[in-house]
Amino acid sequence: MKFVRRLALLGVLCGAASLAGAQPHPSIFITKQEAAAIRAAEGKYPLLDRSLREARATMDSAFAKPIDVPPPGEAGGYEHERHKQNYREMQTAGLLYQITGDVRYARFVRDMLEKYAVLYPTLGAHPLNKNQSAGKLFHQALNEANWLVATTIAYDCVYDFLSPAERARFETNVFRPMASWLSREHPHEFDRIHNHGTWATASVGMLGLVIGDTTYVNDALKGTTRDGSGGFVRQLDLLFSPDGYYMEGPYYIRYALMPFYYFAEAVQRRQPSARLYAYRDSILKKGLYSAVQTAYPNGVFAPINDASRTMSIASPEVVLAVDLAYDRYGPNANLLGAAAIQNDVILNGAGLKVARDLAARTATPKMSFGSVEFTDGPDGKRGGLGILRSGAGQHATMLLMKYGVHGQGHGHFDKLHFTFFDDGREVVPDYGFARWINIEPKLGGRYLPENDTYAMQTIAHNTVTVDQRTQNDANEDKDEAVWPERHFFDASNPAVQAMSARTDKHYAGVAEQRTMLLVRDARLPYPVVVDLFRLTSAAPHSYDYPLHFRGQLIATNTTYARAASLEPLGAKFGYEHLWNEASARTDSTVRMTWLDGNRYYSITTAGAPGTDVIFARTGASDPNFNLIVEPLMIVRRRASDMLFASVIEPHGYFSELEERSTNARGTIESVRVLGSSAEGSVVEVAGKNGLRWTVMVTNGPASATARHALTFGGQTYSWTGNYAVQGVQR
Structure with missing residues (x-):
């Protein structure tokens, strides 16, 4: 088994070495072909239409207010929440630009990145980190990784819209410094076998795939020492039991599902020979299924360990994993039942497939799990x-x-x-x-x-x-x-x-x-x-x-x-x-x-x-x-x-x-x-x-x-x- 894993990892690394050449954009979460299919499907599938309406409403609200990129502030305060909303809006705008072709969405991403390109070089470690691994925009590096994941998807979507000078400025002033901050300035956090490490590796690896930097991709996959003691693959080895149960409990696998699936999806699209979805006997599939099965019958996760009492399978992280698993691992009635409870789909080809198959059902599917x-x-x-x-x-x-x-x-x-x-x-x-x-x-x-x-x-x-x-x-x-x-x-x-x-x-x-x-x-x-x-x-x-x-x-x-x-x-x-x-x-x-x-x-x-x-x-x-x-x-x-x-x-x-x-x-x-x-x-x-x-x-x-x-x-x-x-x- 270990030999098979090493061969799979070797395939990942060999594939990563070829990233520096020309590549299409977008390519890590959505393609132009998928965007065109979503555009053609609008009005046919209720769940897709609902998700598109919500995305447009989010951006209509964003357009109605001036872009604000404030200096760092307290966790949970206005500045913290503003930076979170900014990366969510950039990701939404990037996807809508590809789906609709409306340049207002691309301009929004560009204009916001311009403001970050001015602010980010002036920042040091967040002054309110309180002994945590600090970010610059946020009190902890974890939130910085959240920002980088979402904004990397947005950047990929508007890459061809931007001029070479704009891309160079954003990569020099924001993206590369942030990736280096996460991986080189905080190697302990980056190599940590923990959900913080999962987010950090996924964010840096996804950026590497978009800008064609194999250093970032290899750091993400094998850790900063490149010996496999850290990195995304080691996370897959150590954080899950063989049947997919996540050692930190349901609340934190819900949170970790997002970077696990985002990066696996990005690698699958750019280097399918790596087969991260198949790694360790499809451990990502097992991880999702175990998470959903630990939920109570009303969809709320049992609050084991540090956990919210109200977090449920309707969270954005589980929506993402359900749709991608349905696409990558094959149709499944329980996943459709989960999607019916979630009442939302992601805006790419996987979300389109779930919305289409759910609309084809004469009766709403139900999740059905036994003991x-x-x-x-x-x-x-x-x-x-x-x-x-x-x-x-x-x-x-x-x-x-x-x-x-x-x-x-x-x-x-x-x-x-x-x-x-x-x-x-x-x-x-x-x-x-x-x-x-x-x-x-x-x-x-x-x-x-x-x-x-x-x-x-x-x-x-x-x-x-x-x-x-x-x-x-x-x-x-x-x-x-x-x-x-x-x-x-x-x-x-x-x-x-x-x-x-x-x-x-x-x-x-x-x-x-x-x-x-x-x-x-x-x-x-x-x-x-x-x-x-x-x-x-x-x-x-x-x-x-x-x-x-x-x-x-x-x-x-x-x-x-x-x-x-x-x-x-x-x-x-x-x-x-x-x-x-x-x-x-x-x-x-x-x-x-x-x-x-x-x-x-x-x-x-x-x-x-x-x-x-x-x-x-x-x-x-x-x-x-x-x-x-x-x-x-x-x-x-x-x-x-x-x-x-x-x-x-x-x-x-x-x-x-x-x-x-x-x-x-x-x-x-x-x-x-x-x-x-x-x-x-x-x-x-x-x-x-x-x-x-x-x-x-x-x-x-x-x-x-x-x-x-x-x-x-x-x-x-x-x-x-x-x-x-x-x-x-x-």
Whole structure:
């Protein structure tokens, strides 16, 4: 495999050596032939027409105002946003010039580049970079690379319109200095295996393809040292698992898809023999598909690691990747379904093809993905991500568990963490990042201090925290070096699906195993989650099992006392940001019901002696009100070995409009641990209408054929395979 990769890379480099000769313009994203085809297709395909209308509207607005190229300013402020809008408008204008032939668009690009040619030579490192790899126009080099990618496409589109003197001035004053700033002045950032490196290499490589400079192209492909330790190809090797999962998580693959696909497309057009789209068994195709499949049924990406809670597959980056993948890898109904949700196409031949094929459908295609497991790490042996699904459409149920790598600088200390999506909503949520992106008054839109002190910490996630300390004591280097072990994943039976993972590397002396099942019983209106979180240790520890939720707490079965005065739950590891609002002590089953949207949800957790139940809320130690205020419940127990056995049940209906409420109390009444050992755990779930399940899970080596027989309380429980649930009605 490595030999094949080297041969592919050699082909790339040999092809790059021939770039200096004459070449047509434009050639890296659109050609004159594609532009003519789009022009001829206008009025035939609704999605193409919509995208063209939006592009024209963008430029009509731009034409109505004078061109402004301000000196650098604060991240998220006017100057920052103006430079972003400038590169977007230049790219749009360049494409519209090719499609329409209207010289107003070409003049717009030229006139704006004239202003940058005056400003850019006067700039040094951005004065407000705050210890980041600085750009000149922007506070970080990453944004400079964004600017260069979009403006290079615009430059390619108007290249023949410009005079040789204008081209020389723009390349001398802007393009070459910017490319050198990104690659030679910031080699660490350029060669970094990270989305910042992806953007930097793509931007410099694309410029090299347009101006015929093989130095830039080779830097981009193999890194500044040319030994392959950095560069675009190394990014493809190390940032994806073999099945396409991106180590930084869905939010950042969404962002990285754009430079990955832009540069692959540019190379494919200029040097098709390089076959970047086919590289590493079509890893770019797998990367897109894995990204789309990690989205919730409503198209919003699960907010794993540093991530927005609202970013979706409708983002421009995913629109680009969907259209190019549809063109380069062949027609696909799921990609058309994604395009229907996006309601947008890119303005080149690929976008035209998607718009044409979507218009030919008699019914709007829908995305349809089943349960799936992704491996993590470049070798696929560093844990993974499991997704269990039930139902179809935007109201389907989705259960996600994370058991992969840390995720570099954007990773969170959240191993064996889960989220739950139901009835069109993220019901058991992930906090995502602590950031008000591009909102200048909130630290210039940068990551807030609370991203480190809360959002990354273990207690901010739905996984057990040991001794009120974050996994690996919040040491990123230690966490990067270890990952959980995949135990088993089985979605073959739609009535009972299961996934399991474990680790003994995140808390010294403590072994953890989480097994989660999605169960569909005919007596219940919706699928329920069964969660078995087992911890073992030679010494006693304090174990905190948290459940974050939204909406309104409706009822509990514990008699709790409201705190006389609000105090934080702790002093560090995220606990300093949690108000201790109420608490209770019980030996019995713990049950809580909350209302979220039009549906009730109940969590029922098996009882154990000396259980503390804490009702908390984010917002403590937050003088600037940076945190989103949301509730959580923590079940705390002190023990050496512990099995948290819980069921999350959606039930009932509520409508404020109709003033109607039904089944606010649900069906599940009790969860009981019958026994747990090194070989396996057995749990009983009971409820109304004679519902009684026996849940049996192996704690030893995974085997789909192994037979198990465990005796607890004089009763023997037998099953074959990794798990079994007896008593489910279908």
